[in-house]
C-alpha cells in the first residue's frame with residue numbers, strides 16, 4: 132500500500148513561548164478559589180445540612196489544558212490576524228463562548244458543507260480542536276496556505292497512529308465510538324490515508340455483536356451495509372474486509388465496554404479461523420486516554436461512598452461527561468447539568484438524561500434533612516463552572 136496523503140507542513144503543534152503572558156487570563160476565565168479550597172479539604176465541603184463530596188479526579192484534562200493554552204497563545208501572538216476554529220475547541224459552552232468573546236471565529240461546524248473553508252485565506256490562522264480534524268480538512272487548509280495551529284490532544288493522535296498502522300498493514304480498523312462525534316470522524320479518516328484502507332465504527336456491544344456474528348456466520352451483505360452505512364468506509368465489503376481486524380476506540384468511551392468489545396472480536400476471529408489465526412488476523416491496543424480512565428475510576432469510587440445523589444457537570448454534547456453520568460446513574464439519582472443556571476431551586480433542577488436530546492425539569496431532586504451531594508465534571512468543564520454550581524446550591528438552600 133502506498134500513502135496517498137501527508138500531514139501539512141504549515142502546522143504548529145507547540146506553543147509560542149507565551150505561557151507566562153496568558154496565565155492570568157486562563158486563571159481568571161476558568162479557575163475557582165472555592166474548588167481549590169475544597170480540593171485542599173480532602174475534596175469535601177460541609178455547609179449546614181449539605182455535604183459536598185468531589186470526585187478525586189474531575190474537570191480539565193491535560194488535553195484540554197494544552198488546547199486552551201495553545202488557543203490563548205495564538206491569539207496573544209497574532210492579535211491582528213483573523214483566527215478561526217474548525218469546530219468547538221472542546222465540548223463546553225462556557226469555553227467556546229469565551230473564545231468567541233476573544234474574537235476567535237467559529238467556522239460552519241458541518242464538515243458536510245464543502246464551502247465551509249471558502250472564505251479562509253493564506254493570511255488567516257485556523258485552530259484545529261482538541262479532538263482533531265479529518266485528513267481531508269487538514270489537506271484543504273494546507274492548500275489554502277494558512278497557518279494551522281493544531282491543538283489535537285496527544286492521546287487522540289496516538290489513536291490516529293494506531294488506525295493508520297492498521298490500514299497500512301491491511302487490517303480493517305474497528306473503532307468503538309460514535310460515528311457522528313468529531314474525534315471519531317477524524318480518527319476514521321486516518322484509515323483512508325492508504326489505498327484500500329477500511330474502517331467500521333461500532334457504538335456498543337449490540338453493534339459489535341452484529342459484526343461478530345457476520346464474521347462467524349456470514350449474512351446478508353446489503354443489510355449489513357445498510358445498518359452501518361454511516362459508520363463504515365465507503366467501499367467496505369463485509370465478506371472481504373472482516374478477515375483481519377484491528378481494534379481502536381474513541382478516547383472517551385467506557386473503558387470496560389471497549390475491552391469487552393475487543394474480546395468479542397478476538398473470540399469471533401478465533402471461532403471462524405482457529406486459534407492459530409488470531410495472532411495474524413487480530414490486533415488490539417487499549418486507546419482509552421488516562422484522563423478519561425481516571426475520571427471514570429473516581430466516579431466509581433465516589434458512588435461507593437455514602438452519597439445521596441450525583442451532579443455531573445459538563446456540556447451536553449461531551450462524550451466523556453455523558454459516560455460519567457452513565458456510571459453514576461447505575462447507583463444513585465444522577466443529574467447532568469451544563470451550568471449553575473440549571474439549578475432552579477432546592478426543589479427544581481433542569482438537566483438532561485442520558486440518551487435524551489432535550490433537557491427536562493425534575494422536582495424534589497434535593498432531599499430534606501442531611502444530604503451528601505456527589506460532584507464530578509467532564510474533562511472539558513472548567514473548575515469555575517463547578518464552583519458556581521456549588522455556590523448556587525448553597526445560596527439557594529440557605530435562602531429558603
Ligand code: SF4
Pocket residue numbers: 192193194195261284285286287382383420421422423451510
Ligand atoms: S479526554 Fe483524553 S483524549 Fe480527550 S482531550 Fe482529554 S486527555 Fe485528550
